[in-house]
Amino acid sequence: MSNSLKHEIWREDSVVSEAMFSENSMLHELDFQDLAISTVAVKAVLDAAKAVMEKFMPGSRPEKLSASQAIALFADRVFWEEDTGKLILCSDYDHRSFCLPIPSDHWHLKSNLGIIQ
Template sequence: MSGFPYDADVSVPISIEGQRTMMHALDYRDVALTPAGARMVASAARTVLSRYMPGSNPDKLTLDQAVAMFVDRVYWIESSGGLVMCTDMPDTSFCLPIPKDLWALRDHTRVIQ
């Protein structure tokens, strides 16, 4: 996709259901989630916190905090248009697939006054 802001140095060939495609690293600042996408990430973040961070209070997690948990690595899947957002923990990583209709590229050209 011409003009798509992925890092060509961090593009990896993958296979999904037997189909070869590419996974391209994106800067999380270039990604905008829909409200439904943000809720999906929040649900996953609460699950990760409750299972792997005893003593945390997942119910008090804000949408912003939840999304911030999943920006360690962000990838665009070329064949599906979907997104994969990952959080890295000390001994493992959790990656969440986001359907293509729940995210978009952020428009950096708009002027905010």
């Protein structure tokens, strides 16, 4: 797993843009609770959330944003892109969507822990 993760934020006006993917891409919606992401990906999500806040949320205080708050910001819609294995985290804010790709080597599904009592 690489130690750096270059990230881009895609901005779109409604749903996940088909332009983000190849014509034959298959997206699968996932529940963020079922996923684990690397510490490098957490840092990328934090940086991306701060960038979105600075540009699109006047009066917000991005310098006070915690990693868990940043992740919550980008967990509105989560997709797995079948062809590349990327995870796509999307945030919906003020009739806009912001999507952040996470490379396949920076996330995985959590192991099934069974019933915990």
